[in-house]
Amino acid sequence: MLALDNITLHLGDRELLDGVSTYINPGERIGLVGPNGAGKSTLLKIMVGVQECDEGTVSLSSEETLGYLPQDGVDPDFSLTVIEEVESAFAELFELEMKVKAIQDELAGIEDHTSKKYEQLMDRYGKLQTELESSGLYGLRSEVEKVLDGLGFSKEDFHRNTSEFSGGWLMRIALAKLLLKRPTYLLLDEPTNHLDIESLQWMENFLNSYEGAVVVVSHDKAFLDTITNRTLALRSGDISDYAGNYSFYEKKWEEEKELLLNAKKNQEKQIKETQEFIDRFRYKASKASQVQSRVKQLEKMEKIELEEEQSEVSFRFPEPQRSGQVVMRLEDLDKSYDDHQVFSGLDYEIERGDKVAVVGPNGAGKSTLIRILAGNEPFQDGKRDVGHNVTVNYFAQHQADELNPKRDALETMMDAGSGQKESRLRTILGCFLFQGDDVFKKVKVLSGGEKSRLALAKMLLSPANFLIFDEPTNHLDMSSKNILQQAIQQYEGTCVIVSHDRAFLDPIVNKVLEVQPGYIKTYLGNVSYYLTRKKEEEEAKVAKEAAKQEKESEKNQQLSRKEQRRIEAERRNAKNRRTKPIRQKIEAVEAEIEEKETRKMEIEDLMAQPDFYDDSEQVKGISIEYEQLKTDLTDRYSKWEEYQQRLEAVEQEVIEELDS
Missing domain, CATH: 1.10.287 (Helix Hairpins)
Incomplete structure (x- = not known):
């Protein structure tokens, strides 16, 4: 069992973790949730020992192991290929194999088989050989390839150098190493940020059959609901335990808040009545004992405190001008990078009011497609026709990284050049949780979530009737995602969104554009409908193949024996x-x-x-x-x-x- 006892950590005057105690049993599936800044990532780091706490202990038996995937900051060996980097996680097994071979060579060179050295080597050789045979080394390569394939790597990628891959793909390599190590306790901090829907589903299946315990920090509600059966909620330095997934936790927490609110109202009423009695009879001798009794009652009363709720945020995108019926049309479009052809003869049309989710495996061309739609990506042949009165606003996948680190949040909004008054800009920033002096925080000190919120806030300043988003929810907490979701739902223009977050997309989109290597396909419905249809298509494909084989069998039976033999x-x-x-x-x-x-x-x-x-x-x-x-x-x-x-x-x- 992994046990946390009285974990306490101060950040300046703030008590981030206040005597947190909990336990994790082998095999459990736990979601660690809470608002941004509650200390979720910090608590994971304390569990794994990369962050010290002021007080408290973390206990783990010597037979059990911990595996940890951070949000970012992985550092692979760029001299290795992908498969070599993943296999480096098993260096001790390859060292064991080399030791066995070295002993074999040494034994072959000893002529005196009666010597003590020969006898000692034979004994060591037997033990190491037995250990090697039971280590699973001989089946390791197939396991490595299976996991890399599930995480979206192609066979060609296996032998490419790690230096050729982006940060998101490097995180997948780190995840592959961790999953293959199969630690007793798997601690994952936002593991879904760099996955597409296909690899996300593979990941869910893998974790659901994983023998060890899983503790995951994630803002993907659908992911949490699928893999977890227990929720630990961090709030105001304390931790609460719920025997269910995220949806169960949400429901129970709303019920708890309602009960606490009613209890607080009753207590406040009692305090008011008691205080009125004290004030009324304070100087009346016949009531002195009763007054003193009520004074002591007030002093002993433990007041019910409700945690300060995160500011309720709501906003609407600027009212867009009405565009023509056809917002954008791509005709016979070709796009390639050197020898790699992404699109050939691509035709696609977007109409006014469409809200399209773009899905498909990483590397198929989703981001390339939306950059072409946004006008930020050149192509070799074909047409990109923008419809009548269409204005485009584009939120790039790494938009937050493009903010000027030397400017503060308010200056960043002013730099957008919208001409809005400072009071209006501060109001918009307030909608994205930049309260008070937070608007003067430099971009370079902002967290990933804060930078994403600032980039989205900046996007509000440019009225547009065609919005394009590339992974807008990465690094946003549940609250911020809900705010953005509601805004896009109310938005009257057209939008295209690349995202792997099904719970975020489902209430928004009315079309799903699947981008696969070599083709695109449109589904009329949300992402859940798309996944259902894909499953039905796969089942139909299998049934068709079975029918084909049966038909072939019947056809063969009808042929003459001579023709059949031929x-x-x-x-x-x-x-x-x-x-x-x-x-x-x-x-x-x-x-x-x-x-x-x-x-x-x-x-x-x-x-x-x-x-x-x-x-x-x-x-x-x-x-x-x-x-x-x-x-x-x-x-x-x-x-x-x-x-x-x-x-x-x-x-x-x-x-x-x-x-x-």
Whole structure:
């Protein structure tokens, strides 16, 4: 069990964590929630030991392990490829393999098999070989590839250098290393920020079947609801425990607030009545004892305090001018980066009032598409026609990083050049939780969430009837996302949004544009509808393939036996020609396996003889041969499995070619 006892941390005069105590059992699924600045990330850092606390302890048994994914700041080895970087998390296993090989080489060089050194090495060799066989090293590469594939990396990406990837992809590499290590307690700080919908769904499936405990900080409500069954809420330095997911917590917290509010009103009424009695009879001798009793009652009363709620924020985008019916049209558009073609002959039309979610795997071209829509990305061929009276406002994925770090929040708004009065600019900033002197905070000291809110606030100053957003919710807390969501719902213009946050998108969008390598497809509905349709399409595809095979089977049955034999012979010959080199390799490996298995059985029979151990020279020599045979057999079985997979792949290719 991971136990936190009386964790206390001060930030200046503020008590960020005030005696926080809780526990996490192995296998639990926990969402750690609370407003921005409540201390969620700090508490994770304290758990893992990268942040010290003023008081309190974190307890963990020596058999248990912790794994931690920060929000950012991962530092890979840029000299390694992606797969090498991920495998570096298992350096101790590769070191173990090298130790075993080194001992094998050393044993081979010792002529005196009766020496004490030889005997000691044999003993160490046996222990290390057993440890290596049970370590899972031989199946590691396939596991690494499976996780990287799930997180959106292509086979070509595996062997690209890590220096070629953006920060978001580097976070995925760090996540892959962590998931493969399978620690007892997995601590994840905003793991969904850099995932697309496909890899997010894979991540949910992975975590739901994960054997260890998961503690996750996330502002993705759908993600939390899917994977968690317990919620720890940080508020005003204290922690509360709820036996359910985020939606359960939201409901219970609203009920608790209502009860606390009623209790506070009743208490205030009681205090007022008691104080009125004291004031009325303070100087009346006959009531002196009763007055003193009520004074003591007030002194002993523990007043109910309601935490100060985060400022209620609401805003509307500036009322846009009415645009033409067609807002934007792309015709026969080609876009490529060097030899990589992103779009070829792309046609797409956006109409007034459309609210479109753009989804698809990372690297398929979502951000490229919306930069083209925004007019910020050149293309090689085709047309981008802007509709009548259309004005565009674009929130880029890294818009917050483009703010001038030397300017403060208010100056940033003034720099937008809208001509609005300072009072109006401060009102808008207030809507995004920049209260009082917060408007004078320099951009360079703002948190990621504050920078995103400032960038969105700046966007308000430019009236537009076509809004384009690229991942606007990254680094926003639940409250800020709700505010932005409501504003876009009320917005009367047209908008296009790239986001992986289903709970944010669903109430907003009426169309989903799926961007896949080589094609785009529109679904009329929200993201939940799109995911349902995708599932139905996959099921229909499987059913169609099954029907095709059944139809093919019936067709084959109707053919004459002679014709059928001819077709089957052609298939066999084509398959045999293509698969002959692989089958020869399989036969060679099988021969080696048979030879080594026979020799292994001979040695085992020899070892079973009572007088075998009388000859120490023979024992040591045979033992080395026996251990080497086991290692060789493991290697040969691995090769056999690899050749079998290649054989199946080639056979499938031949079948598809003959069927086409």
